[in-house]
Amino acid sequence: MPKFLSDEWIKALQVDINQSEPYAKAAERWEGDFYFIITPEGSMAERVLYYMDLWHGKCRDAYLVADEGEKEPVFRMTAPLSVWEKVVTKKLDVIQGLLTRQVKLKGNMAMIMRNVKAAQELVECCTHIETEFPE
Amino acid sequence: MARFIVIHTPNPEFTQDQLVESAREIWNVLEPGVHWLNSWSAGEINKLFCEWEAPDAEAIRRSLATVEHIISTDEIHSVVQVDPNLFK
Numbered sequence: 001m002p003k004f005l006s007d008e009w010i011k012a013l014q015v016d017i018n019q020s021e022p023y024a025k026a027a028e029r030w031e032g033d034f035y036f037i038i039t040p041e042g043s044m045a046e047r048v049l050y051y052m053d054l055w056h057g058k059c060r061d062a063y064l065v066a067d068e069g070e071k072e073p074v075f076r077m078t079a080p081l082s083v084w085e086k087v088v089t090k091k092l093d094v095i096q097g098l099l100t101r102q103v104k105l106k107g108n109m110a111m112i113m114r115n116v117k118a119a120q121e122l123v124e125c126c127t128h129i130e131t132e133f134p135e
Numbered sequence: 136m137a138r139f140i141v142i143h144t145p146n147p148e149f150t151q152d153q154l155v156e157s158a159r160e161i162w163n164v165l166e167p168g169v170h171w172l173n174s175w176s177a178g179e180i181n182k183l184f185c186e187w188e189a190p191d192a193e194a195i196r197r198s199l200a201t202v203e204h205i206i207s208t209d210e211i212h213s214v215v216q217v218d219p220n221l222f223k
Contacts, residue, residue, distance in 0.1 A: 095176075098151060099158075105151040113145070113178035 001130045004085070005038060005048045007064035009131065014052070014062035016125040023125060024057035027118035031055055032111070035065065037078040043135050044081055054122075075107035085133050088126035094119050136168065136188045139195055142210045143183040149205050157202040164201055169194050182209075 002009040017023055036050040049065035051073065065071070079087070083102050086092035095116055097103035105112065112119060145154070161171060170188040177184065183206065189195045192211040199208050 099155065101151065101155055108148065109151045109154055110145055110147045110149055110181065113176060114181060116176070116178045 001132045003132045010050045010062045012129045014059045016128050017059040023121040026121045027057045032074040035073045035076045039080045041081040079103040139187045140212045141185045143206045157205040
């Protein structure tokens with residue numbers, strides 16, 4: 001079972017996204033890469049960054065980021081571990097999370113709002129991965 | 136009190152902070168008798184459909200004036216509720 005915050009987890013998500021027809025359809029016009037930033041809570045010592053390159057319904061690249069400066073993604077979404085756990089398990093709708101600023105966004109919010117279905121299908125892919133969350 | 140549907144076009148370049156702060160600002164400027172009841176986002180067409188209760192449309196326009204640069208108001212329509220259960 002992949003551990004959340006590991007490279008194995010984001011690679012598993014990339015595989016799932018690239019097999020998802022609903023995501024491919026919902027995100028067919030999407031162009032934009034992300035840093036998903038998980039800020040520390042509990043046993044986490046420091047923040048963790050995932051990079052995802054999402055392009056026309058596919059995930060072209062995804063990995064655990066060692067050096068934050070290596071990419072300049074169009075979007076950065078930041079939240080504490082407990083909030084991300086709620087998002088990826090669908091206990092918190094990602095759009096509601098953005099509107100309440102539980103998830104902080106750097107980038108064009110309107111572009112996200114125009115692609116709600118794609119965001120929701122991406123979260124749906126997250127739920128397909130049996131995930132072990134840190135304490 | 137009358138009900139209204141208000142149609143907005145959000146500024147296509149807005150940031151998360153601008154949107155959230157604008158929405159919060161509305162609560163600070165509501166006139167007596169004006170209530171923002173609900174909102175639906177149609178992101179694919181960049182529109183917001185909001186339900187209001189107010190004495191008249193102008194009272195809603197005044198309440199929204201301070202956020203016009205982020206969420207412009209296109210149309211305000213007086214509406215009546217139709218309960219689908221009436222047709223069962």
